[in-house]
Amino acid sequence: MRQGDKIALISLVAGFTVWSVGFVALYGLQALGCAYGWPTHRAVLILAYGILVAVLAVPAFWPLRSDGEASATLSVAALWANRAALGAGVLVFLPVTFTSTCV
Amino acid sequence: MLAGAAVLTALVLALLTMAYLRPHRLAGVTAGQWIVGGGLILPIPILMLLTGTALVLGEQLLPRGEVAYRAEARAEQWAWRFSYPDVPGLPVSETLHIPAGEPVDIAVTSADVIHAFWVPRLGGKIDAIPGHRNVIRLQADEPGIYRGICAEFCGPGHETMQFRVEAHDLETFKSMMAGAAP
Amino acid sequence: MTEPAVVSPVRLHKELDAIWRTPPGWGRLSSVNHTVLGKRFMVLALTFFAIGGLLSMLIRAQLATPESGFLEPALYNQIFTMHGVVMMFLFAIPMFEGFAIYMLPKMLGARDMAFPRLTAYGFWCYLFGGMILIAALLFGAAPNGGWFMYTPLSSRPYSPGINADVWLLGITFVEISAVTAAIEILVSILKLRAPGMSLTRMPIIAWYMLVTSGMMVLGFPPLILGSILLELERAFNLPFFDPTRGGDPLLWQHLFWLFGHPEVYIIFLPAAGALSTIIPVFAQRPILGYRAIIAAIVALGFLSFGLWVHHMFMVGIPHMALAFFSAASALVAIPTAVQIFAWIGTLASGRPRWDIPMLYVIGFFVVFVIGGMTGVMLAMVPFNTQAHDSYFVVAHLHYVLVGGFVFPMLAALYHWLPHITGRQSVYRLSVPAFWLIFIGFNMTFFLMHLTGLMGMPRRISSYPSNWGWDWLNLLSSVGGFVLTIGFAMVLADILMQLRFGERFGRDPWKAQTLEWATATPPPSYAFASIPHIESRADQIDPAALGSRLAGGEGYLGFARANRQETLAVDMVTGAVEHVVVLPRRTLLPLWTALATGAFFLCLLFRLYALAPLALLGTLGLFLLWPGSLGETADQGPLPIGRGQSAPLDAEASNNVTVLASRTALVTNATLYSSLLFGGLFLLVVAPNWSSAPETAVSWAMLLAGVGAAAVGGVAALVGDRNNSGGRAPGPALWMTVAAQIAAMVLLGATAFLLADPTQHARIAIVFAVLAYCALHAGIGAVLSGATLFRLARGHVSQNRGTAPRIVALWNGFAAATAVAGAALIAVLDTAGAVA
Incomplete structure (x- = not known):
């Protein structure tokens, strides 16, 4: 498999893989903060949220240059998937800013 | 929510019917318009509004802070036992007494398997899980008898x-609790 | 080797069929053919559908009237549990597997799936596992704790009988077929396509199946791990879920729903793929928004893993965590909406025509959209607190599953049955059958929304008559029987078609996908020659292409060396890579599945002394599998027709075996991660950790074991590198064997020298992690030994390096698990209990 094709295939799932990792991280931080009573719990969560959104923005706004028919089509689908992942990241984790952390 | 769902369902089915019966009316709609319009622009604002409202509402229902009245509900196969931590002398009973018009925190636990505490007319439910203690805040607006069931x-x-x-x-409730106290 | 001569189509058929066909009589048991096995999977799944339907009729008969004495509560519990178990595990998933196994190679232009014997093994596991469950039902010992098997109700103190073990062992046995099928489908889609069919020229259904199989690879391991842990708790008293000894019932719920929610989309996506194939045929235009749909199903695949806690909104999880899952549950509606509008748009911009499949497609739209709406409602936490575990949820899940799977599958049945039978529909019964199903379904389940909102909880065997639920339940039951009559008519319709349907030439629907280019019913080898694809593969002319392929104009249009050959391509571009030589029919999968079944039966009947024997028998039989494959000398590139040539798979570095091994390790890693997650979860969340006893782990022995495993892993990597570099791999492989045996002994000894693991979950988790690592070290030694054997037999050379590659992958993985396991043990051993 050529390098460009491999990257196109990976970029198709890149955004949502980051989203999944972020999901686990935020859910884990939420649980740990409650278990150990962190005083800066919400600040930590909002910071993690910010980092996650920033990382998700990279593949969403920085499309790959592609060569070849297959990877060109893949790249378009990948761009949309990565933008969907960014949207999902912004919306799903927005509650860290206002919902109650441990009740 | 129900009406909105009905309208959206009707819209989807109407478009589908039109695709068969009046195809020329929809022929001008491009692929991008179908997908962006129907798949993104239509649902996203509705879902954001709905989820946002639900989360704000959910925040208000949380048992946060202290309330004046508390009860304990302990589930076991296959009965509920109610007691009142503020009135330790009261015998454990299978009927839960609460004051009307006041929020009551009910701490739900289980002695064996998982059960769920549910009084349909008073609101939501909460699981009774061995090893865990879950609190639900309920309020009966009117005096009366409400039926409860195990939902799990x-x-x-x-x-x-x-x-x-x-x-x-409230007065009857207070005197009941006072009369039972040692 | 020169290219075999071109022969007449009839002679080509005879030569190929002699190689590929399944013999009659007892020889049928040896079949490994995807057409045969796909049909067997589907027929068996439909049989289980009938059984599950019968159970639902008993449920509706019981609930038709208040205070019903038709069924005892204890029996009713078995029946509703088995209804769910049969429909989810024995009907929906295997039906998809059968459909994919039958259809995928034909849609992608391959002659079979990548691992025909694994298909057969999966089928036998499915059959035997299903038989265990049904036999238990007949003997009155079926699972009775709900299909979700919540602990502690399913733990030994509250379910002392065999019932829960039947669930845990029977389902795990059946899940073997789900995991093997998932790996096989994934690898087959990525590698076994017609040359020229790049990923983005695949028919869209292949994308659906690709995402589905990826989800299965990641979604099933948590369930399998949960089942193993619960069976360990029931059998050996290891308290993973017991809250009095540091376990937590919520761990089971997390593991179960981490599987259980993606499961719903695993069921829906293939059906949506069928819709995306059928709708364009009847709209008479290609599907709208091919790339948008790819993005949508990728999004759906991932998002569906972020919803599982919405089954647990009532267990007392903080509101912020609920908010994540609530938002994700709402958001998952968007990629679904993208597909719905792509389908409507396809119909609107095409020239839609009517036929029976479209009736069911319209039925799907109505039912599924309503199910989606109630799904969004249930995603809202305040509404969920009211509707959770009520009949509203029963209504919702049937709208989603029947709407999202059964209606599309009925459309698919009417669409593709002519392909299987070679005959067209008779039509007389089809239309009334549809209306009975549609009306019966809505009558049964729409009313349940109301029953639920009126406060009727799920899973009750009787209810008093003064609560106002009587007439709704009665009408639901009447609807249920109407629905059943509809299904009976579909069955009659199928039999009519088999008997009286008219035969036809190629492609009766004027579809434009490749499966219609085979003869119908399809021959054993599917394609006499393999096409070259030059456009998107949902826009071809199968009738014209089919006769050219039958004449041998494509690739591999000849029978060579009595071998079953097909082509493998580059994953993305579809350029020819190598010739895959598929194993021929054999009884080995049946024997292996019987040995596996013996193992599960030993566990079920608590014959723990015999279980290791059965396990060794299974392992020994698996070691026989590679025997008939491979070459003892390098062949070089072989002619493949159309003036081209390609090497054999044994001489290709990234062949299907290596890709499948990587995928299997991903599955395995998911299972192991779930175990590590379980340990951390209990540490943070479970009650009774403040008084947790010491683990008494011997760190010297543990670290020596991890060191040995690391040496074994590195040696295996060196062996692989040496082999591909032209140096002898033997010494490094011997080193791997020795190091991994040492690792197995050291890690196993560490496990047995722990404090009593039945005392507390802290010790039980450490024990489980050590046992896992020791097992993986042991298997690493066996694989390395087997490769030394193949090396001695001349099956391994510099070019034929598959075996050392797999040894390197496995042992590298085993070393990594040992390191990660030691890290988790360190955390559990040192971190104090949470205040």
């Missing part, structure tokens, strides 16, 4: 695991 399958006596909630006006 808990074995062959599941459907028999019902209980009564009696909501009294």
Whole structure:
């Protein structure tokens, strides 16, 4: 498999893989903060949220240059998937800013 | 929510019918318009509004801070036992007494398997899980008798695991609790 | 080797069929053919559908009237549990597997799936596992704790009988077929396509199946791990879920729903793929928004893993965590909406025509959209607190599953049955059958929304008559029987078609996908020659292409060396890579599945002394599998027709075996991660950790074991590198064997020298992690030994390096698990209990 094709295939799932990792991280931080009573719990969560959104923005706004028919089509689908992942990241984790952390 | 769902369902089905019966009216709609319009622009604002409202509402329902009245509900196969931490002398009973018009925190626990505490007319439910203690805040607006059931399958006596909630006006409730106290 | 001569189509058929066909009589048991096995999977799944339907009729008969004495509560519990178990595990998933196994190679232009014997093994596991469950039902010992098997109700103190073990062992046995099928489908889609069919020229259904199989690879391991842990708790008293000894019932719920929610989309996506194939045929235009749909199903695949806690909104999880899952549950509606509008748009911009499949497609739209709406409602936490575990949820899940799977599958049945039978529909019964199903379904389940909102909880075997639920339940039951009559008519319709349907030439629907280019019913080898694809593969002319392929104009249009050959391509571009030589029919999968079944039966009947024997028998039989494959000398590139040539798979570095091994390790890693997650979860969340006893782990022995495993892993990597570099791999492989045996002994000894693991979950988790690592070290030694054997037999050379590659992958993985396991043990051993 050529390098460009491999990257196109990976970029198709890149955004949502980051989203999944972020999901686990935020859910884990939420649980740990409650278990150990962190005083800066919400600040930590909002910071993690910010980092996650920033990382998700990279593949969403920085499309790959592609060569070849297959990877060109893949790249378009990948761009949309990565933008969907960014949207999902912004919306799903927005509650860290206002919902109650441990009740 | 119900009406909105009905309208959206009707819209989807109307478009589908039109695709068959009046195809020329939809022929001008491009692929991008179908997908962006129907798949993104239509649902996203609705879902954001709905989820946002639900989360704000959910925040208000949380048992945060202290309330004046508390009760304990302990589930076992296949009965509920209610007691009152502020009135330790009261015998454990299978009927829950609460004051009407006041929020009450009910701490729900289980002695064996998982059950769920549910009084349909008073609001939501909460699971009774061995090893965990979950609190639900309920309020009966009117005095009366409310029926409660176990909502989580808990074995062959599941459907028999019902209980009564009696909501009294505040004065009666206070005197009941006081009369029972040692 | 020169290219075999071109022969007449009839002679080509005879030569190929002699190689590929399944013999009649007892020889049928040896079949490994995807057409045969796909049909067997589907027929068996439909049989289980009938059984599950019968159970639902008993449920509706019981609930038709208040205070019903038709069924005892204890029996009713078995029946509703088995209804769910049969429909989810024995009907929906295997039906998809059968459909994919039958259809995928034909849609992608391959002659079979990548691992025909694994298909057969999966089928036998499915059959035997299903038989265990049904036999238990007949003997009155079926699972009775709900299909979700919540602990502690399913733990030994509250379910002392065999019932829960039947669930845990029977389902795990059946899940073997789900995991093997998932790996096989994934690898087959990525590698076994017609040359020229790049990923983005695949028919869209292949994308659906690709995402589905990826989800299965990641979604099933948590369930399998949960089942193993619960069976360990029931059998050996290891308290993973017991809250009095540091376990937590919520761990089971997390593991179960981490599987259980993606499961719903695993069921829906293939059906949506069928819709995306059928709708364009009847709209008479290609599907709208091919790339948008790819993005949508990728999004759906991932998002569906972020919803599982919405089954647990009532267990007392903080509101912020609920908010994540609530928002994700709402958001998952968007990629679904993208597909719905792509389908409507396809119809609107095409020239839609009517036929029976479209009736069911319209039925799907109505039912599924309503199910989606109630799904969004249930995603809202305040509404969920009211509707959770009520009949509203029963209504919702049937709208989603029947709407999202059964209606599309009925459309698919009417669409593709002519392909299987070679005959067209008779039509007389089809239309009334549809209306009975549609009306019966809505009558049964729409009313349940109301029953639920009126406060009727799920899973009760009787209810008093003064609560106002009587007439709704009665009408639901009447609807249920109407629905059943509809299904009976579909069955009659199928039999009519088999008997009286008219035969036809190629492609009766004027579809434009490749499966219609085979003869119908399809021959054993599917394609006499393999096409070259030059456009998107949902826009071809199968009738014209089919006769050219039958004449041998494509690739591999000849029978060579009595071998079953097909082509493998580059994953993305579809350029020819190598010739895959598929194993021929054999009884080995049946024997292996019987040995596996013996193992599960030993566990079920608590014959723990015999279980290791059965396990060794299974392992020994698996070691026989590679025997008939491979070459003892390098062949070089072989002619493949159309003036081209390609090497054999044994001489290709990234062949299907290596890709499948990587995928299997991903599955395995998911299972192991779930175990590590379980340990951390209990540490943070479970009650009774403040008084947790010491683990008494011997760190010297543990670290020596991890060191040995690391040496074994590195040696295996060196062996692989040496082999591909032209140096002898033997010494490094011997080193791997020795190091991994040492690792197995050291890690196993560490496990047995722990404090009593039945005392507390802290010790039980450490024990489980050590046992896992020791097992993986042991298997690493066996694989390395087997490769030394193949090396001695001349099956391994510099070019034929598959075996050392797999040894390197496995042992590298085993070393990594040992390191990660030691890290988790360190955390559990040192971190104090949470205040």
